[in-house]
Amino acid sequence: MNQDAQIANANNVDVQQSRNLIDTIDKEAKDTTPWFAIRLFGGRSSEVADFFKEKEVESFIPLRMVDFMDKNGKIRQALRPVVRNLLFVKKTITVRHLNELMMESGRQMMVIRKTKGSAEYYEIPAKQMLDFRMMCNPEYAQALFLSGEEAQIKIGDPVLVSHGPLKGITGRLVRQNKKYYLLKEVPGLGVMVKVSRWCCKPLNTHS
Numbered sequence: 001m002n003q004d005a006q007i008a009n010a011n012n013v014d015v016q017q018s019r020n021l022i023d024t025i026d027k028e029a030k031d032t033t034p035w036f037a038i039r040l041f042g043g044r045s046s047e048v049a050d051f052f053k054e055k056e057v058e059s060f061i062p063l064r065m066v067d068f069m070d071k072n073g074k075i076r077q078a079l080r081p082v083v084r085n086l087l088f089v090k091k092t093i094t095v096r097h098l099n100e101l102m103m104e105s106g107r108q109m110m111v112i113r114k115t116k117g118s119a120e121y122y123e124i125p126a127k128q129m130l131d132f133r134m135m136c137n138p139e140y141a142q143a144l145f146l147s148g149e150e151a152q153i154k155i156g157d158p159v160l161v162s163h164g165p166l167k168g169i170t171g172r173l174v175r176q177n178k179k180y181y182l183l184k185e186v187p188g189l190g191v192m193v194k195v196s197r198w199c200c201k202p203l204n205t206h207s
Helices: 003-023 025-029 045-054 095-105 126-135 148-152
Strands: 035-040 063-069 075-081 086-090 109-111 144-147 157-161 170-176 179-186 189-194 200-202
Touching: 035 045, 045 086, 045 095, 095 109, 126 170, 126 179, 126 189, 144 148, 148 179, 148 189
Parallel strands: none
Antiparallel strands: 035 086, 035 109, 063 075, 144 189, 157 170, 157 200, 170 179, 179 189
């Protein structure tokens, strides 16, 4: 298979996965299984994802479309991981089993914990992760990705999107360069997607 065919095949698979997520949104919304964020130290996230897939453990890697120059000097586009050292794993197995699989993989990795020095793994609620995955759809070409630290210092009010393609997703409404974005955070990463503030309803965080 030549390079062009390999790129096209990989892109078609990844884009189809994103569309499948949208098509099964109702089913996903009823799933209450939390997720873990795993930090990698060496190795590719795609290789680790393949390992978990072999073990029948669902994982997720945020992707975005990037430009690159092929061997013939032509500018091409391909889906690439947003960050190379982070992926997310659904908690469909016990923590003990997860630890055993990480050891078996032969790769250095660490589950992000609740707080620094804590022994407990940070569990990302299912709804939070679903919203995040939806906002990471590569078809949102103008999505902006932030490190966990950058996302935390952004100032914005909690909102629920009531209209448009992001309807039903919660996050923080932030302003940047005179434009409004919906910001969604998970451990280690944040994503911002442009949104109209008139489509957002304030959330009462005290109720």
